Amino acid sequence: MSPLIFLGRKTLNTLESLGRSAIFLAQALCHLPRLEGARLWLRQMYFVGVMSLPIIAVSGLFIGMVIALQGYLVLSGFGADEALGQMVALSLLRELAPVVTALLFAGRAGSALTAEIGLMKATEQLSSMEMIGVDPLRRVISPRLWAGFLSMPILTVFFSVIGIMGGYLVGVDWLGVDQGSFWGNMQGSVVFMDDVVNGMLKSVVFGVVVTWIAVFQGYDLVPTSEGISRATTRTVVFGSLAVLGLDFILTALMFGEF
Amino acid sequence: MSDSTLVSVENLHFSRAGRPIFSGVDLEIPKGRITAIMGPSGTGKTTLLKLIAGQLMPDSGSVHVGEDNVHRLSRQALFRMRRRMGMLFQSGALFSDLSVFENVAFPIRVHTDLPEHMIRDLVLIKLQAVGLRGARDLMPAELSGGMTRRVALARAIALDPDLIMYDEPFVGQDPISMGVLVTLIRRLNSAFNMTAIVVSHDIKETLSIADHVYVIADGRVMASGSPASLREAQDPRVSQFIQGKPDGPVPFHYPSKNFYEDILAPSEVS
Amino acid sequence: MKRSKWLEAGVGAFVLAGFLGLVFLGLQVSGFAPGQAEQNFTVYANFSNIGGLKERSRVTMAGVTVGRITSIELDPKWLEGRVTMKIDSDVGEKLSEDSTASILTAGLLGEKYIGLSTGGAPEMIKDGGTIRDTQSALVLEELIQQFVSNMSK
Numbered sequence: 001m002s003p004l005i006f007l008g009r010k011t012l013n014t015l016e017s018l019g020r021s022a023i024f025l026a027q028a029l030c031h032l033p034r035l036e037g038a039r040l041w042l043r044q045m046y047f048v049g050v051m052s053l054p055i056i057a058v059s060g061l062f063i064g065m066v067i068a069l070q071g072y073l074v075l076s077g078f079g080a081d082e083a084l085g086q087m088v089a090l091s092l093l094r095e096l097a098p099v100v101t102a103l104l105f106a107g108r109a110g111s112a113l114t115a116e117i118g119l120m121k122a123t124e125q126l127s128s129m130e131m132i133g134v135d136p137l138r139r140v141i142s143p144r145l146w147a148g149f150l151s152m153p154i155l156t157v158f159f160s161v162i163g164i165m166g167g168y169l170v171g172v173d174w175l176g177v178d179q180g181s182f183w184g185n186m187q188g189s190v191v192f193m194d195d196v197v198n199g200m201l202k203s204v205v206f207g208v209v210v211t212w213i214a215v216f217q218g219y220d221l222v223p224t225s226e227g228i229s230r231a232t233t234r235t236v237v238f239g240s241l242a243v244l245g246l247d248f249i250l251t252a253l254m255f256g257e258f
Numbered sequence: 259m260s261d262s263t264l265v266s267v268e269n270l271h272f273s274r275a276g277r278p279i280f281s282g283v284d285l286e287i288p289k290g291r292i293t294a295i296m297g298p299s300g301t302g303k304t305t306l307l308k309l310i311a312g313q314l315m316p317d318s319g320s321v322h323v324g325e326d327n328v329h330r331l332s333r334q335a336l337f338r339m340r341r342r343m344g345m346l347f348q349s350g351a352l353f354s355d356l357s358v359f360e361n362v363a364f365p366i367r368v369h370t371d372l373p374e375h376m377i378r379d380l381v382l383i384k385l386q387a388v389g390l391r392g393a394r395d396l397m398p399a400e401l402s403g404g405m406t407r408r409v410a411l412a413r414a415i416a417l418d419p420d421l422i423m424y425d426e427p428f429v430g431q432d433p434i435s436m437g438v439l440v441t442l443i444r445r446l447n448s449a450f451n452m453t454a455i456v457v458s459h460d461i462k463e464t465l466s467i468a469d470h471v472y473v474i475a476d477g478r479v480m481a482s483g484s485p486a487s488l489r490e491a492q493d494p495r496v497s498q499f500i501q502g503k504p505d506g507p508v509p510f511h512y513p514s515k516n517f518y519e520d521i522l523a524p525s526e527v528s
Numbered sequence: 529m530k531r532s533k534w535l536e537a538g539v540g541a542f543v544l545a546g547f548l549g550l551v552f553l554g555l556q557v558s559g560f561a562p563g564q565a566e567q568n569f570t571v572y573a574n575f576s577n578i579g580g581l582k583e584r585s586r587v588t589m590a591g592v593t594v595g596r597i598t599s600i601e602l603d604p605k606w607l608e609g610r611v612t613m614k615i616d617s618d619v620g621e622k623l624s625e626d627s628t629a630s631i632l633t634a635g636l637l638g639e640k641y642i643g644l645s646t647g648g649a650p651e652m653i654k655d656g657g658t659i660r661d662t663q664s665a666l667v668l669e670e671l672i673q674q675f676v677s678n679m680s681k
Contacts (some may be wrong), residue, residue, distance in 0.1 A: 002405070013455040021498070028531070041317045042533060042535065042536060042539050043679070045539045046535045046538050046539050046542075049539070049542050050538045050539060050541075050542045067456040080532070086585065089557050091351055093557070120354075123349055123351060123354070124347045124348075124349050124351035125351050125352075125354065126351055126411075127308075127313060127347065127351065128345065128347050128351035129353075130311075130313060130337075131313075131340055131343065131345040131347075131414075132340070132341075132364065132368070132413075133337045133338065133339075133365070133368075133369065134364075134365075134368050135333070135337055139368075141454065153546070154542065154543065154545075154546030154549075155546075157546050157549035157550050157553065158545070158546065158549055160549070160553060160557075161549040161552050161553065164557060183556065186557055186558075186559075187556075187557065187558060187559030188559070188593075190557050190558040191558060191584060191596075192553075192554050192558040195558065196550075196553050196554065196557070196558055200550075232567070
């Protein structure tokens, strides 16, 4: 096959699957929610959100502790160790909490969503649902999408709070930074409408993108064992790359001074 | 289309990944009868059911169910039409996160607003019909293959559909559960006057219950008629299939070049 | 159904805790106090050199933060830096007509911010008024240049 044909075919395939995924998202979201939907959503919220809490909490704690430790080593060299709180809070709120939460989410909840939907497709459960006259986009896909969209910001808040606690633990309790200046400097530099809200906006965007990728990969896969394993890998790889790429764009838009 | 026909397929063409599966299939499924669609593996019998149900789009040709042209319906109308259909999948396709009871209750719950005690009665009637009333609290993973298919059958008839399609109902069943299924299919047809399409290549069982048989091969209808007429068919391909001879006009070998040349050819594996 | 109750309670706790976390981020981390006087008193000030002042920089009075800078642009008429700031309204109401605004530096190399001090005039500045008496940023290079040229005289 000539390289030209190869390139053309790849491009067309990519465009085609992008188009399919956009139609898929529109079809899954474009209908009014019903009471029945709320119950299904609740169930998914539990599996996608609540069950992700332990990994988010542990990662947040350790990342907060590490930033405090590294930050202290650098800042104390300038005699500026009271700026530790500011450093921990800003790096968590603006970058680390949304990004790391989204990466962990893609690995834990995203891959599980892909595999679950893929297996439902492989065992003809989606087909038989269609035959019963129930649209799987409504019944299966839509509650999972909403659960992912809503879980991500909440998990990000958790990550930030626990990370800041971890930073406090290391900075104040262990390294002896003054408690007053830790919180004071933090409060002096963190602006709610800018730092906290922008971080949340990032996490909302990441939540939509990662869940969308995960659910679409599950719905669109080739229903064989190899197809499921490939789709799961794709969810994690595409999800992570999308998060990192979008993070740069969003950061440039939010904090860059053009 | 006459009044006694429920499903009519006209000049249906369908291909998958460039390979033609159907090239001009015409079928008529009479109301209230059991129609069997038979043919060797890989002739697209399951695909035909999915085309009738509107899960796949044909390249050309049309499928009518009652008054509806299946592939012209909107997404919503299609889902409404499917409420009048039941389909028994080869794998059963039970919802693995719901119990047997909830699986059978599922179509009733989503399509009706019946109170809980009526749903319970309906589900128990259907489970009684397939002999699994006692298994109502089991999860699908705890069922044997034959039981799974019977639960799936109970679910397919939960809303008393006009048309029920069986996709390879006898594959992988032991003789006892095979007998149970044959009896069930026949009893459902006679008791509830349900139209049935049975897709199968188990000749003996299928011929014993069908009123009318279509044999499909090479993308078109090769023969049709009553079971008795097919048993006496003169067409060598039909008689090979009906009598289960290993080789004949329908080749045993997948198309390939001459065996002698192939064996002597230099190895392609390096 | 016992399991469903657990599930519902779990999700409820999850959402509630997320909300509490957001409150924590608001109150403890960013010092955002909803009870605080709203910063919606706007004043303008023109500086001949803003020297590194940024949007969102602090506005202080007697060292206490009372507001933030919302925008900085070039005044096309006077070719000066025009700074818009929003300050607490109860502070703004006590600013006299002859108040001064000066650009200060936190420490030798720290961030720039605006310090306000009120004067003695009986008239008060109105919302949307302009502070006339301003003191521009100290630019280190200019200071050094002046110092050198004075030395060489």
